[in-house]
Amino acid sequence: MGEFDFTVWGPSLPFIRDGLLFTLRLTLIAMTGGIVLGTLLALARLSPIAPLSWLAGAYVDTMRSIPLVMVILWFFLVIPFLTGTPVGAETSAIITFTAFEAAYFCEIMRSGIQSVPRGQVWAAQALGLTQAQAMIHVVLPQALRNMLPVLLTQTIVLFQDTSLVYAIGAKDLLKAADVVGKNYNRPVEMIVLSALIYFAICFSLSLAVRQLQKRVAIVR
Amino acid sequence: MNYHWNWGIFGEQVKGGGETYLDWLITGLGWTLAVSLTAWVLALVIGIAVGALRTAPSRPIALLGTAWVELFRNVPLLVQMFLWFFVVPEFLPREWSLWVKQDMPAKEFVTAALCLGFFTSARVAEQVRAGVGSLPRGQRDAALALGFTLPQAYRHILLPQALRIVIPPLTSEFMNVFKNSSIAFAIGVMELTFQARQMQEDSEQGIETYLAVTLLYFICAFTANRGMAWIEARTRVPGLIARTS
Numbered sequence: 001m002g003e004f005d006f007t008v009w010g011p012s013l014p015f016i017r018d019g020l021l022f023t024l025r026l027t028l029i030a031m032t033g034g035i036v037l038g039t040l041l042a043l044a045r046l047s048p049i050a051p052l053s054w055l056a057g058a059y060v061d062t063m064r065s066i067p068l069v070m071v072i073l074w075f076f077l078v079i080p081f082l083t084g085t086p087v088g089a090e091t092s093a094i095i096t097f098t099a100f101e102a103a104y105f106c107e108i109m110r111s112g113i114q115s116v117p118r119g120q121v122w123a124a125q126a127l128g129l130t131q132a133q134a135m136i137h138v139v140l141p142q143a144l145r146n147m148l149p150v151l152l153t154q155t156i157v158l159f160q161d162t163s164l165v166y167a168i169g170a171k172d173l174l175k176a177a178d179v180v181g182k183n184y185n186r187p188v189e190m191i192v193l194s195a196l197i198y199f200a201i202c203f204s205l206s207l208a209v210r211q212l213q214k215r216v217a218i219v220r
Numbered sequence: 221m222n223y224h225w226n227w228g229i230f231g232e233q234v235k236g237g238g239e240t241y242l243d244w245l246i247t248g249l250g251w252t253l254a255v256s257l258t259a260w261v262l263a264l265v266i267g268i269a270v271g272a273l274r275t276a277p278s279r280p281i282a283l284l285g286t287a288w289v290e291l292f293r294n295v296p297l298l299v300q301m302f303l304w305f306f307v308v309p310e311f312l313p314r315e316w317s318l319w320v321k322q323d324m325p326a327k328e329f330v331t332a333a334l335c336l337g338f339f340t341s342a343r344v345a346e347q348v349r350a351g352v353g354s355l356p357r358g359q360r361d362a363a364l365a366l367g368f369t370l371p372q373a374y375r376h377i378l379l380p381q382a383l384r385i386v387i388p389p390l391t392s393e394f395m396n397v398f399k400n401s402s403i404a405f406a407i408g409v410m411e412l413t414f415q416a417r418q419m420q421e422d423s424e425q426g427i428e429t430y431l432a433v434t435l436l437y438f439i440c441a442f443t444a445n446r447g448m449a450w451i452e453a454r455t456r457v458p459g460l461i462a463r464t465s
Contacts, residue, residue: 004310065395065441066434067402069413074434077426081223160296166406167417174299188310191302195295202294 008189012180019176020197022090026172027159030097034158035151037098038105039140045110056106063103069167071100076168089170093162101158108150112143149213156205160198173197229425230432241419241429248415249436255332255411256401256440260394262337267344268383272374274345275352285345292342297335297403304335305407332404340397347389351382384455391448398440412436 044056063071075096080086087095116139124134144151163174171179174194181190230242274285292300305328309320324330355378363373405414416433420426 065399065438067399067413067437069402069405070416070430070434070437073413073416073420074430077420077430160294163296163298164403166298167413174296188307191299191307195299195303198296198299199291199294203290206290206294 004189005186006189008180008184008186009193012177012184012190012193015176015180016173016193016197019171019173022171023159023162023173026090026093026097026162026165027155029094030101030158030162031155033098034101034105035109037102038107039109041102041106042109042113043135045106046113060103060106063100064107068100068161068164072096072164072167075099089165089168092168093165093170093172097158097162101154104154105151108147108154109143112147112150113139115146116142145216149209149216152209152212153206156202156209159205160202163198223427225428226425227428229423229428232423234419235422241423244415244419245412245432245436247410248412248433251329251404251409251411251414252398252401252436252440255329255336255404255409256398258333259336259340259401260397262333263340263344263393263397266338266341268348268379270341271345271348272352272379274349275378277370285349289342289345292339297339297400298406300339301332301335301403301407305331328404328407328409331407332401332409336397336400336404339400340393343393343396344390347386347393348379348382350389351386352378354385355381381457384457385460387448387452387455391445391452394444394448395441398437398444402437 041056041060044052045060047053047056066074072093076089076092079092079095120138120142121134124138125131129137162172165172166174166178169175177190177194178187181187184190230245231240233240234244270285270288273281274289276282276285295303309317312320320327359377359381360373363377364370368376401411402413404411405417408414412433416429419429423429
């Protein structure tokens with residue numbers, strides 16, 4: 001057994017808090033943006049306009065078959081070419097995760113939309129709603145509710161995946177733990193701390209999702 | 221936007237000399253395959269065992285399986301890599317710890333393969349559990365009534381059916397293993413992502429580099445997909461509703 005000194009956890013807390021705040025901000029922005037973009041992508045994939053459906057499909061399949069680390073590196077490399085100015089690792093991470101998660105949320109929303117009985121659309125049209133109105137007021141709310149547990153589970157995965165911004169050096173929870181570990185020469189204790197924080201958050205969230213799943217199941 | 225394209229870069233010598241960039245990528249592909257395939261074998265063996273445990277009639281044993289799955293599912297893979305690489309050796313007896321830190325051959329590879337294998341085993345276990353759960357109760361009861369012990373019932377009746385049912389979700393897990401192996405770069409395994417970062421810095425031809433590496437990942441995932449589809453077609457359970465492609 002090596003010698004451990006867990007007193008380093010005390011002075012590390014301000015840094016850990018800042019890192020955790022960035023991780024949470026990145027997760028929330030990517031989740032919101034990802035669900036909005038993902039829903040649009042899902043509508044495009046289900047659209048009768050063939051080129052639109054094909055393009056959305058190609059985007060989603062491409063994103064889903066590339067390792068996330070490579071996607072992060074790609075965006076970090078390409079964004080400065082597109083904008084003409086270098087962007088920070090944090091901004092790059094936010095753009096990357098929104099674009100990447102959109103592909104996964106798209107597939108969830110697509111199966112959500114497809115899970116709504118067709119009769120709902122017919123009933124909406126019979127009541128005089130336009131196609132767009134039927135989608136916005138009838139289909140999407142039901143799709144969203146049916147898929148709520150899956151959307152949240154994907155958000156937990158997203159929360160864990162944000163640790164990969166390590167590849168471009170953005171200052172998230174893991175990076176903060178890494179930096180403190182190096183400064184105090186206590187890397188082992190800091191890795192353990194970050195693992196505990198990730199576990200505590202993810203485990204309680206997944207318990208909450210399980211409860212939610214039961215409630216949604218009863219309503220149906 | 222003034223990018224200087226140079227597709228000949230792969231044939232050029234690296235800055236240090238002695239090798240071409242193509243050599244780097246081939247080395248990278250080799251390590252990616254080695255880490256992924258080793259991890260997959262490990263994940264299947266442990267995952268099937270843990271998945272079977274989770275469906276066991278004994279509550280403490282099922283709980284043990286659940287604990288295993290929750291542990292590996294709720295910590296990011298990158299953090300798990302660091303845990304195995306930096307933390308676990310500290311908890312070993314002193315001589316072992318020294319050996320691991322100083323003399324263990326291919327330390328990065330072994331750590332990455334173990335870590336990815338355990339991580340994936342938790343996900344395989346979930347699929348196996350679902351597969352066993354989807355079998356009619358009568359299968360287990362009939363096996364026990366015929367005098368099979370519980371392990372025998374799993375070995376000869378339940379698992380052979382469950383595994384064939386869960387091949388489609390296992391296919392996507394197999395493809396995930398190749399994608400997730402990219403995280404091994406963080407502990408210094410010289411796999412594709414490691415080489416991509418190194419080549420991008422060394423050659424400053426980032427786009428060509430990333431395109432080549434991305435293509436190689438595509439090929440790995442595609443091959444894995446076709447391989448599993450072949451197995452799926454060969455092992456389909458007769459009489460079940462299944463996709464025929």
